[in-house]
Amino acid sequence: MKFNVSGERPLIDDEYVGEPAKRALQYIQSKRQRGFPVVGVYCGYAPLEIIKAMEATIAVLCAFSNKTIRNAEASLPANLCPLIKSSYGFIITDTCPFYGLSDVVVAETTCDGKKKMYELIRDIKPMHVMDLPHVPDEKEAEQNWTVMIRKLQSFLEKHLDRKATDEQIEEAIKDTNRKNRKMNAIFDFMARRPPVMSWQELYDLTFLAQPSTAADMDDLLDASLAALGRRRERGVFYGLHDAPRILVTGCPVAGDATKVFKIIEEAGGVIVAIDSCTGMKAYMDEIEENSPDPVAALARRYLKIACACMTPNVRRLTELDRYIERFNPDAIIDVVLHACHGYNVESHKVMKHVKEKKIPFLHIETDYSMTDSSQIRTRVEALLETIR
Numbered sequence: 001m002k003f004n005v006s007g008e009r010p011l012i013d014d015e016y017v018g019e020p021a022k023r024a025l026q027y028i029q030s031k032r033q034r035g036f037p038v039v040g041v042y043c044g045y046a047p048l049e050i051i052k053a054m055e056a057t058i059a060v061l062c063a064f065s066n067k068t069i070r071n072a073e074a075s076l077p078a079n080l081c082p083l084i085k086s087s088y089g090f091i092i093t094d095t096c097p098f099y100g101l102s103d104v105v106v107a108e109t110t111c112d113g114k115k116k117m118y119e120l121i122r123d124i125k126p127m128h129v130m131d132l133p134h135v136p137d138e139k140e141a142e143q144n145w146t147v148m149i150r151k152l153q154s155f156l157e158k159h160l161d162r163k164a165t166d167e168q169i170e171e172a173i174k175d176t177n178r179k180n181r182k183m184n185a186i187f188d189f190m191a192r193r194p195p196v197m198s199w200q201e202l203y204d205l206t207f208l209a210q211p212s213t214a215a216d217m218d219d220l221l222d223a224s225l226a227a228l229g230r231r232r233e234r235g236v237f238y239g240l241h242d243a244p245r246i247l248v249t250g251c252p253v254a255g256d257a258t259k260v261f262k263i264i265e266e267a268g269g270v271i272v273a274i275d276s277c278t279g280m281k282a283y284m285d286e287i288e289e290n291s292p293d294p295v296a297a298l299a300r301r302y303l304k305i306a307c308a309c310m311t312p313n314v315r316r317l318t319e320l321d322r323y324i325e326r327f328n329p330d331a332i333i334d335v336v337l338h339a340c341h342g343y344n345v346e347s348h349k350v351m352k353h354v355k356e357k358k359i360p361f362l363h364i365e366t367d368y369s370m371t372d373s374s375q376i377r378t379r380v381e382a383l384l385e386t387i388r
């Protein structure tokens with residue numbers, strides 16, 4: 001940790017610093033022991049409030065480790081996104097504890113690779129595939145997604161033998177909003193120049209908070225806000241005072257792919273915002289409260305997610321503008337996973353938009369192996385040289 005005052009404690013000060021997946025696993029196991037069913041999810045579009053309304057626990061099944069890729073490639077094409085290969089590899093080798101703990105699995109029709117992977121695992125555990133509208137601004141999209149969320153509710157009620165009333169769904173919406181407000185108060189410390197917290201702390205908190213309830217996160221988030229406030233008062237900041245501020249956008253980045261974050265930091269940059277599903281994306285907006293139909297409110301909020309599987313994904317740029325205004329980056333790095341066609345194609349549009357704003361831009365296509373680390377390092381160093 002590169003705080004300007006030695007001995008600064010990380011926000012999550014236990015054996016799991018930098019290992020949020022292990023902490024998340026401990027959380028799910030303890031919930032399961034107390035009788036909560038577990039629902040596995042694969043995507044930012046999974047309407048978590050329906051699951052929480054049934055007092056079920058959420059396990060994120062997307063995998064970010066290189067170690068199961070080789071097993072997956074025995075039956076999947078090598079030229080496929082590493083997130084899909086890693087996730088599938090864990091399942092076929094029976095080594096994913098999150099999948100093992102899941103009673104049922106929720107999936108969405110996002111990208112082609114994921115859709116085909118769901119076909120391969122559909123007979124292992126009860127699985128419900130949600131038909132995601134891909135043209136989010138069509139007038140039928142909200143109505144169709146509302147129907148799909150209601151269908152998910154029926155599936156979960158049947159398989160978990162639990163009910164979710166509209167009042168319980170409304171409570172879950174309010175719980176998410178309460179948690180997101182605290183997360184945004186934490187993000188404000190990243191918006192400061194220089195930032196008051198590290199990318200690792202941000203990453204750990206966003207990873208843990210997304211599937212958790214506000215009540216389960218309250219202690220950690222309150223303690224984090226208090227610690228950040230104390231750092232600010234004492235003039236503590238992260239990195240060098242004039243370090244280039246980097247906004248990372250693109251595909252979900254976690255586990256072995258965080259090599260890119262480490263390289264940015266080692267090259268002298270500070271990451272001040274992460275615009276992805278493993279970063280800040282899930283927290284940036286609130287869900288409408290007290291609407292006549294809480295499920296329709298969920299549909300509206302989830303359809304706002306700016307994923308490259310949507311067309312046209314106009315919100316990608318408007319969301320990016322919000323990040324730019326709030327976090328004031330000196331450069332933007334678009335991190336895209338190999339063979340993720342949606343984000344790769346979209347990168348050109350993002351580059352054009354960013355360059356019009358005279359912000360330096362770098363596109364990195366990578367996977368979970370370490371073989372391209374030196375090449376990424378050279379390119380990141382060259383980018384940062386143009387800023388200093």
Ligand code: SF4
Pocket residue numbers: 042043044045110111251252277305307308309
């Ligand atoms: S990037 Fe898109 S497909 Fe991937 S988790 Fe996020 S919303 Fe889902």
Ligand code: SF4
Pocket residue numbers: 081082083084110111112113114251252309337339340341342343
């Ligand atoms: S990173 Fe891209 S290809 Fe991989 S699962 Fe997500 S949307 Fe699909």
